[in-house]
Amino acid sequence: MSQPLKKVNVDDLQYLTRFVSDKESHLHIKDHNICKTKCEEKHCTVFCPAQVYKWEGERMFVGFEGCHECGSCRIGCPHDNIEWKYPKGGLGVVFRLA
Amino acid sequence: MAEKFDVIVVGAGPAGSAAAHTLAKAGLNVIMFERGEYPGSKNVMGGVIYRHQLQEIVPDFLESAPLERPIVQQNFWMMDEKSVFQMGYKGLEWAEAPHNNFTVLRAKFDQWFAGKAVEQGALLINETVVTEAIVEDGKVIGVRTDRPNGDVYADVVILADGVNSLLAKQLGFHKELKPSEVALAVMQVINLPAEKIEDRFNLEPNQGATIELFGDSTKGLLGTSFIYTNKESISIGVGTLLSGLMENRMKPYELLETLKQHPVVRKLIQGGEPKEYLAHLIPEGGYHSIPKLVDHGVMVVGDAAQLVNGIHREGSNLAMASGRMAAETVIMAKQVNDFSANILDAYRTNLMNSFVGQDLKKYKDAAHTLDRNPVYFKEYIPMMNRAASEMFTVDGVSKWDKQKKVMGMVQEKGTISTIRDLYRAWKVMK
Amino acid sequence: MHYVVFVKQVPDTSVVKLDPVTNTLDRSSAPSIINPYDSHAVEEAVRLKNKYGGKVTVISMGPPMAVDVIKKCIELGADDGVLISDRAFAGSDTLATSYALTQALRKVSEKEPVDVIFAGKQAIDGDTAQVGPGVARRLSMPVLAQVIHVESFSAEKKVIRVHRKIEDGVEIVESKLPVLITVEKEINDLTYAPLPNMIKAAKYKPLIWSVNDIEVDRDQLGLKGSPTVVGKIFAPPKQSGGQKVTGTADEVVKTVMDKLVNVHGLFTGGGVS
Structure with a gap:
């Protein structure tokens, strides 16, 4: 079968991108209990391109400051448990190139 | 008292700016909202912009648009783990004006394009999120922004708010997107001196190349990868259906890293300096996912309308064409001063009769066929590579015998099923 | 009351790269922004205006593209803005810049006398903190530098009392108007501008004055009027990794x-x- 994927430190990638963080998060877990008790897979911790979501044993940690605002987590959460909006005008990710 | 405009455009990407430009040029009073620090600061694409649709809006764009390289060579790579089957076309006529298409960097291009709309008289408001459409008596009459005293009114609101289009969802034009309707694309822009790019891709200065990669580049997931040449950088990215990433528990940036280290890709980007990492969704649902496009006082364009041709990786041209067509309909509606769904529906009709609707219809089943039949990516591309390797390896075996061996590979899989699969693929892709 | 704020367009030094060979700023790599201290100066002037009435005028010197910072000030609530822009100003150091701005201010105050002048503590590209005080000196006006709080303000008595950040504490000072105040960022939090301000700013066309529009002695402008010599530019030592x-x-x-x-x-x- 095919080779495993090459590992890469997502922090090194995130360092390349500019973020202007709001003080408040634009991403909210609607019910932390669902992550804990109903969500075996925790897909968001795997597919999020910025590793915004980290499972810390008891609770989902949301590092919204590094969010690319792609929307995958809102669409991909099997329990529709992520309240997703855009950061305040001018804040959030600031792409400088492509 | 909140101000009233002829038209509000939500989003200053290619679709929004195309609409704003067309409207302002016709003398309409247009306000365009952009939630980023500047147009393009939230936008991502591999980077191909098409001459034809741009020229219809800005005829003299060649003089001022921040274009990276005109594309003279388009390649398609069918990848296996240690090999690649390559096809491509190089047309030097594309190096000359009027050209065919170009690579661009969106942060620069979108600013320029929005600036062109401003030159025509459109008002651009940056750093402002439109949070909802204001509806009264079943009619969209304006928008609410996230700023204090943030309401503003208009005869028509054009939603060009991108793939996530929370506004079209608020209006009930579409349900939440499904993981199988969107591709999650991650990319990097890697700086490399112009001469290196030209040497490695066999280009003259001011010529560009694109490579679309299939197969091992997405590890068999439905999707494509791309490598595009900019002036002094290379854009490299991987886009796969979100559903595929979920089923296979794959991290998108690891797919990208694996592609970067692939033995046939590695040398193209070697020594380059990564400058930016970006992620974005691409609407992949195609024809079947197009939401309701028109209602009283409102129209949907671009990615918000899911107008992307996944098979030909076209999006920016459909966005610009749809923005222009929506604007033309508003100009007509303004003449009769009627902005009801009935009148605005001309946009939908025109769009569906144009190349946008026709192309999306033509490929309406392609993604679904491929998604439901992973054999295309997982088996046929490797088979193609083995067959090529067999035919091209000079080892004393006669070509007759080699052909037999290749046919053997097909029979191993089952002749009938292979023919059926290939016919099905041909039918949806042709 | 008439408040005037000096603002400057600067490269965003949080993004700008230093060319490792020449040790000069690679300005092309950085977007142009309003000097962050200056935006707080505008905010404070607008707050005083909203409380005590009056008008806020901003003045900037720079290339034609610097109209963007004046528009930014309109977003923040300023009423009017003037850009002085001319090749004759190019190459001005802090001495020549303070001269040009003073002359522009004199013209602005012909119409309406100025009560308080605000400026940022310093610009993030040069870090000199000289231009504001330079203007005050030319106008023989008191300077209150590095202000972090306006404690009280009396339009009738024409008195302002402020808190200044000093080496090991805070100094509370009172001054008669007119006065020049330079501000620290902590003086206020920027207000998220109301939409009508954004629309006004997008439509706004600032006055642009060339060297012919203000009364100046050309020998005091540009390179000619700038005694400053840049001896050496070097990159600060790299911080050791934490x-x-x-x-x-x-x-x-x-x-x-x-x-x-x-x-x-x-x-x-x-x-x-």
Whole structure:
């Protein structure tokens, strides 16, 4: 079968991108209990391109400051448990190139 | 008292700016909202912009648009783990004006394009999120922004708010997107001196190349990868259906890293300096996912309308064409001063009769066929590579015998099923 | 009351790269922004205007593209703006710049006398903190530098009392108007501008004055009027890498607290060094 994927430190990638963080998060877990008790897979911790979501044993940690605002987590959460909006005008990710 | 405009455009990407430009040029009073620090600061694409649709809006764009390289060579790579089957076309006529298409960097291009709309008289408001459409008596009459005293009114609101289009969802034009309707694309822009790019891709200065990669580049997931040449950088990215990433528990940036280290890709980007990492969704649902496009006082364009041709990786041209067509309909509606769904529906009709609707219809089943039949990516591309390797390896075996061996590979899989699969693929892709 | 604010367009130094060979700023790599201190100066002027009435005018000097910073000030609530822009100003150091701005201010105050002049503490590209005080000196006006709070303001008595940040504390000073005040960022939090301001700014066309529009002695402008010589530009020494703390949130907090308390003596009066 095919080779495993090459590992890469997502922090090194995130360092390349500019973020202007709001003080408040634009991403909210609607019910932390669902992550804990109903969500075996925790897909968001795997597919999020910025590793915004980290499972810390008891609770989902949301590092919204590094969010690319792609929307995958809102669409991909099997329990529709992520309240997703855009950061305040001018804040959030600031792409400088492509 | 909140101000009233002829038209509000939500989003200053290619679709929004195309609409704003067309409207302002016709003398309409247009306000365009952009939630980023500047147009393009939230936008991502591999980077191909098409001459034809741009020229219809800005005829003299060649003089001022921040274009990276005109594309003279388009390649398609069918990848296996240690090999690649390559096809491509190089047309030097594309190096000359009027050209065919170009690579661009969106942060620069979108600013320029929005600036062109401003030159025509459109008002651009940056750093402002439109949070909802204001509806009264079943009619969209304006928008609410996230700023204090943030309401503003208009005869028509054009939603060009991108793939996530929370506004079209608020209006009930579409349900939440499904993981199988969107591709999650991650990319990097890697700086490399112009001469290196030209040497490695066999280009003259001011010529560009694109490579679309299939197969091992997405590890068999439905999707494509791309490598595009900019002036002094290379854009490299991987886009796969979100559903595929979920089923296979794959991290998108690891797919990208694996592609970067692939033995046939590695040398193209070697020594380059990564400058930016970006992620974005691409609407992949195609024809079947197009939401309701028109209602009283409102129209949907671009990615918000899911107008992307996944098979030909076209999006920016459909966005610009749809923005222009929506604007033309508003100009007509303004003449009769009627902005009801009935009148605005001309946009939908025109769009569906144009190349946008026709192309999306033509490929309406392609993604679904491929998604439901992973054999295309997982088996046929490797088979193609083995067959090529067999035919091209000079080892004393006669070509007759080699052909037999290749046919053997097909029979191993089952002749009938292979023919059926290939016919099905041909039918949806042709 | 008439408040005037001096603002400057600068490269965003949080993004700008230093060319490692020539040690000069690679300005092409950075977007142009309003000097962050100046936006707080505008905010403070607008707050005083909203409370005590009057008008806020901003003045900037720079290339034609600097109209963008004036528009930014309109977003923040300024009423009017003037850009002085001319090749004759190019190459001005802080002495020549303060001269040009003073002359522009004189013209602005012909119409309406100025009561308070605000400026940012310094510009993030040059870090000199000289232009504001330079203008005040030319106008023989008192300077209150590095202000972090306006305690009281009386339009009738024409008196302002402010808190200044000084080396080891805060100084509370009162001054008669007119006065020039330079501000620190902590003086206020920027207001998220109301939409009507954004629309006004997008439509706004600032006055642009060339060297012919203001009364000046050309010998005091540009390179000719600039005695400053740049001796050497060098990159600051690289900061040695810190320690990266990893783990779960709880583990990270524990490690950091352990370090602060046990190694650096937090809570024991030792202070963090």
